[in-house]
Each structure stands twice: as C-alpha cells, then as structure tokens.
Amino acid sequence: MDEESVQERHAPNSICFGCGPANADGLRIRSFPIENGLEMIFETSDYHQAFPGIINGGIIGTLLDCHGNWTAAMAIMTDRGDDEAPCTVTARYTIKLRRPTPHGVPLRITSQVESVEGNRAEISMTLTADGEVCAQGDGLFVAVKEGHPAWHRWH
Numbered sequence: 039m040d041e042e043s044v045q046e047r048h049a050p051n052s053i054c055f056g057c058g059p060a061n062a063d064g065l066r067i068r069s070f071p072i073e074n075g076l077e078m079i080f081e082t083s084d085y086h087q088a089f090p091g092i093i094n095g096g097i098i099g100t101l102l103d104c105h106g107n108w109t110a111a112m113a114i115m116t117d118r119g120d121d122e123a124p125c126t127v128t129a130r131y132t133i134k135l136r137r138p139t140p141h142g143v144p145l146r147i148t149s150q151v152e153s154v155e156g157n158r159a160e161i162s163m164t165l166t167a168d169g170e171v172c173a174q175g176d177g178l179f180v181a182v183k184e185g186h187p188a189w190h191r192w193h
Contacts, residue, residue, distance in 0.1 A: 043068035044076065044108050048123040056104030065100060069108050075150040075161075076109045082141045093139040101147055102163045102175040103131050109149040110159035110179030117154045124157070124181035127188050131177030139165065139172040157181040 045057050045068060052058035057067045069076040080101055088094040111123040118124075139145065145167050152160040158180050165173040182188055 041070065043070060043078075044112055044123070045069060048111070054104065056100040057108060065097070065104070067101060067104055069105055069149075071112065072148065075148060076105060076112065077146070077148045078105055080145040080147065082145065084141070087141050091141050093141055093145075095133075095135055098135065098139055098165060098173050099131075099133050099175075101145070102133055102165060102173065103128055103177065105147050106131060106149055106161040106163045106175065106177045107179050109151060109161045109163075110154075110177075111181070113151040113154045113159045113161075114157065114181050125186075125188055125190065126159075126179045126181050127186070129158075129178040129180045131175055133173055133175040135173050136171050140167050143167050145172075152176070 046059050051060050053061045055061060055064040058064050059066060067078055067080060069078045082093055086093050086097045107126055107128055111126040115123045145165055147163060147165045149161050149163045152162055161177050161179060163175040164171060
C-alpha cells in the first residue's frame with residue numbers, strides 16, 4: 039500500500055521492534071483503518087521461521103500485540119476527539135495459536151475495538167493466511183501519562 043500507515047503518521051520516529059517505522063531491523067508493521075478497527079498485511083521473511091515453512095510463535099505474538107496496541111491508540115484518540123494518538127502500552131494480551139502459520143504467503147491481521155473506557159481499550163485480533171485462521175488474540179491496552187517510562191516513545 040502506498041498510503042501512509044497509522045504508525046508512519048503518528049510515530050515516524052518509533053524504534054519499537056514490531057511497529058517502529060524507524061527500526062530498520064524490526065518488523066515495521068503497517069496498519070490501516072477499517073470499520074471499528076485496523077487491518078494489516080505482513081510478508082514474512084526466511085528468518086521469521088521457527089522451522090522450515092512455519093512462522094515462529096514469538097513473531098506472531100509481536101504482530102498481534104503491536105497491531106492491537108495501535109488499534110487501541112486509534113480508538114482512544116477517536117473517543118477523546120483528539121488529533122494525536124496517545125502513547126499506549128500493553129497491559130494484557132493473550133494469543134491462541136490455532137494452526138501452524140505458513141511462511142511465504144501474506145498474513146492478514148485484522149483487529150476490532152471491543153470497548154473503550156477512558157484511557158483503556160479492549161481489542162480483539164485475528165491472523166489469517168490463505169483464508170485460514172491461524173491465530174487469534176485479545177488484549178487490554180492503556181494510554182499512559184507523562185512520567186511513565188514509555189511516555190513519548192513514539193516521538
């Protein structure tokens with residue numbers, strides 16, 4: 039996609055391993071708005087494999103975590119009526135690995151906002167490959183304030 043992702047728009051200098059546009063060695067995910075959430079496509083590399091043809095579970099976890107975190111940031115920003123995304127962190131997330139995630143096919147990750155309450159958002163995430171659900175997750179993500187170690191990490 040040639041359009042600007044939420045990460046590129048709101049945190050172009052982030053060095054996060056999963057979602058930081060400024061981390062040349064990271065996953066550099068790119069998430070885009072859909073109704074009530076975000077969507078992304080991720081192309082795996084050979085070094086993302088746990089064993090030949092199958093993606094490592096830690097990579098899957100990072101994809102879902104960062105994508106869910108950005109979904110929460112966008113939801114909290116919208117709920118507040120702000121122009122800038124708040125700095126959010128993961129308070130809790132769970133992942134269910136449903137089947138092996140294949141290497142060499144585009145991974146589609148979608149997320150949905152389940153609820154937003156103040157500085158907290160509950161998000162659900164689904165990873166599919168070739169139309170098959172490979173992993174699902176949900177999480178609680180929280181906007182942090184000045185003084186938190188993650189404050190301004192996106193800037």
